[in-house]
Amino acid sequence: MGCCSCRLFVIYHDQQHHAILPRSRAADLFMRVFGILALSPSHIWRSSHNHHHSHNSKLRGSHIGSFPIMTKAQYLKSSSLVRFRYLFTRHPLTILFGYFFVFIVGMCLVPFVNNPKRNYDGLIALLLHAAIGVALVHYWGWMALLLTQTIPHFVLYGIGTYLFYAQHNFPGVLFNDKAGWTYEKAAIESSSFLRTGAIMAWFTANIGYHHIHHLNARIPFYRLPEVARGVPELSASRITSLHPREIIRCLRLKVWDVEQQRMVGLDEAMRQPAPAV
Numbered sequence: 001m002g003c004c005s006c007r008l009f010v011i012y013h014d015q016q017h018h019a020i021l022p023r024s025r026a027a028d029l030f031m032r033v034f035g036i037l038a039l040s041p042s043h044i045w046r047s048s049h050n051h052h053h054s055h056n057s058k059l060r061g062s063h064i065g066s067f068p069i070m071t072k073a074q075y076l077k078s079s080s081l082v083r084f085r086y087l088f089t090r091h092p093l094t095i096l097f098g099y100f101f102v103f104i105v106g107m108c109l110v111p112f113v114n115n116p117k118r119n120y121d122g123l124i125a126l127l128l129h130a131a132i133g134v135a136l137v138h139y140w141g142w143m144a145l146l147l148t149q150t151i152p153h154f155v156l157y158g159i160g161t162y163l164f165y166a167q168h169n170f171p172g173v174l175f176n177d178k179a180g181w182t183y184e185k186a187a188i189e190s191s192s193f194l195r196t197g198a199i200m201a202w203f204t205a206n207i208g209y210h211h212i213h214h215l216n217a218r219i220p221f222y223r224l225p226e227v228a229r230g231v232p233e234l235s236a237s238r239i240t241s242l243h244p245r246e247i248i249r250c251l252r253l254k255v256w257d258v259e260q261q262r263m264v265g266l267d268e269a270m271r272q273p274a275p276a277v
Helices: 002-016 025-037 042-055 072-077 080-090 092-096 098-114 120-140 142-166 183-190 198-203 210-215 221-230 232-236 244-251 266-271
Strands: 193-195 239-241 255-257 262-264
Touching: 002 025, 002 042, 002 142, 002 198, 002 221, 025 042, 025 120, 042 098, 042 120, 072 255, 072 266, 080 092, 092 098, 092 142, 098 120, 098 142, 120 142, 142 244, 183 210, 193 210, 210 221, 221 232, 239 244, 255 266
Parallel strands: 193 239
Antiparallel strands: 255 262
């Protein structure tokens, strides 16, 4: 159930980009309801996700709708509290528990608290999610809550949070300041092609072709493989996978080393002196 929900979430993501059914009122209504049920209200999702597309791989401003990036120099000069918050956001357990940290808190609670009038649908999503949970326990017991709400959402958002993380935090990713940034360069050099098997590609609705999606978000999920085959230049994209070794390599990346022009792990960042500023 969690994996099927993952496919539907990517289809929702495409519809929010107007890549599919852009003029269908029925589809728009269905996806608005789905967004609330999926703890990703349409208004909040579009706002943060469109910002992410416009600021992908920038060293300033890319934290909205994405994982924050600090340079090595910034990290070494930061206070213990700032370091803790930064590392907590990127911690593997935070990603694993994306159901709570990323969606319940990040996509619903925080936007509502910050701007209740504008992001009221975040509160609606939380209240409806809680009401469904209470109804499941009341009528069918705690096991029903666990099997039909908690575990499926935990699986869905754990997978989804990691996919999003790995699509922009992988060995070989490049980050730029405003002077060296272009939309096309960010798509090819800072968005990965996450290679999966056919089954996982179906469940994730081809979201692994993330570099192509960032080049043109209006390409629907079912045409992404066709575009990849038809444009040889796209084969130069950065590649990662869901192999455990690759997952570990991605999760170890913590800060951007300006001098080396690459992401490095915390041990390497602490071992090397910060460049003079």
